[in-house]
Amino acid sequence: MGVFAPNSAAPGEPGATGHEQVVFCQDQATGLRAIIAIYSTALGPALGGTRFHPYRTEADAVHDVLELSRAMxxxxxxxxxxxxxxxxVIWGDPATDKTEPLLRAYGRFVQSLGGRYFTACDVGTVVADMDVVARESRFVTGRSPEHGGAGDSSVLTAFGVYEGMRAAAAHRWGTASLAGRRVxxxxVGKVGRHLAALLVEAGAHLLVADVNTAAVEALVAxxxxxxxxxxxALVGTAVDVYAPCALGGALDDETVPALQAEIVCGGANNQLAHPGIDKLLAxxxxxxxxxxxxxSGGVIQVADEIEGFVxxxxxxxxxxxHETTLAVFRRAETDGTTPAAAADRLAEQRMSQVGRLRSILVSGAPPGATGMMTRV
Structure with missing residues (x-):
């Protein structure tokens, strides 16, 4: 295991990457090649999923894990x-490289961090995988109901996107109703298919696209x-709401000029291909x-599981x-900025204000302890 500590910059402060810790994990016997990135523990132990993906290069894997951990x-x-x-991120093809020994080796690396990082499912990993990882680590969530977990987190992820979409509709059109709206x-994978079901129930007119024809056929059936x-063609089709629900980078210099939508609200992570795309949208x-x-509905679910899932x-x-999304739009209007910038400011404000409490001496703490999380 190799450890790279980029710097000790606090969230929102300038620095090389702002990450507290980046860990490279390798086990030759199982073929495991993984990277764990901890962006911040200002609010508590880091929480975020494990992505299993056949990256083209190690540099691609590093870039992805740094971006994803910051977003978390x-x-x-x-x-x-x-x-x-x-x-x-685990570097490999989940269809051919995922094995019990590899997942258990990964679990031992997660365990070695002593609770600084809790893992869960992401692209390329499923609930059953987390059950295997948990055989070697206590710091695993997103587990199956049979093992005391919450199961599929995509259900509440889709529900949260739906609530965010309703908030965007209320802000743009004065009503949260999506009935009759073209979305x-x-x-239409794990999150998209659940979102589709919610929108059909709400009376929206759905248009869907996916390179996985089987997923589309199952949904249409x-x-x-x-x-x-x-x-x-979907990106240039006239709709009221465009919902990116696949991999990141969906909004770039080519897609944004082609968009024929009034609202963008979807489940994909890191939708903006680079800084400045939010300004192009605005x-x-x-x-x-x-x-x-x-x-964030999925991470709310897996965090609840740590408490004992209900x-x-x-x-x-x-x-x-719903209300958080409205607060972001209000802050954007007040500050004269984009919703993306407003959300960043609100998040940084909470990390700074709550993170500051870690420096307060807690009565009954061991001698010399201050409650401050040490950055490494």
Whole structure:
């Protein structure tokens, strides 16, 4: 295991990456190559999923884990959780490289961090994988109900996106109702298919696209009123709401000028391909609901599991995404900035204000202890 500590910059301060700790994990016997990135523990132990993906290069894997872990810190802060941000990536093809020994080796690396990082599911990993990882580590959530976990977190992820979409509708059109609205969903996998079901129930007219034709066919068989659109063509199709629900980087210099939507609100992580895309959206009059705000229902669910999962309690917390999204839009208008920038400011404000409390001496603490989390 190799450890790289980029710097000790506090969240929101300038620095090389702002990360507290980056750990490279390798086990030759199982073929494990993984990276765990902890962006911040200002609010508590870092929490974020494990992505299993066949990256082209190690540099690609490093870039992804750094971006994803930073986003988790901001997501957890905006979700009101007492968790910092972290993420892990396993470099490989989950279809061919995922084995019990490899997952258990990964679990031992998670355990070695002593609770600084809690892991869960992400792209390329499922609930059953977390059950295997948990055989070697206590710091695993997103587990199956049979093992005391919450199961599939995509249910509340989709619910949170739906609530964020309703908030965006209320801000743009004066009503949270999505009945009769044309919504284009790009990607109908774990989150997109649940979001589609909620929108059909709400009376929206759905257009969906996915490179996985089987996923599209399964959804249309369940909801025959859904229209299927070519994945490339969807971005330029006239809709009221465009919902990116696949991998990140969906909004870039090519897609934004082609967008024919008034609102962008979806479940994908890191939707903005680079800084400045939020300004391009605003210049075109498109209301952007920041991805890490609206897609935080899943992390709310897995965080609740750490307490002892109660679905009704987790869903109530996820319903709060509606008001949080409205607060972001209000802050953007007050500050004269974009919703993405406003969300960042609100998240950094919480990390700074609550993180400061770690320096307060707690009565009954061991001699010399201050309660401050040491950055390494």
């Amino acid at each position: 810190a901001y997501k957890n802060a905006m979700a009101g959780l007492d968790h910092g941000g972290g993420k892990a 284009g969903i790009a990607g 369940k909801f025959p009123t859904i229209d299927v659109v070519d994945p490339v 210049d075109r009059g498109i209301l952007y609901a920041p991805d890490y705000v609206v897609n 679905f009704e309690r987790a869903k109530r917390r996820a319903a709060g995404i």
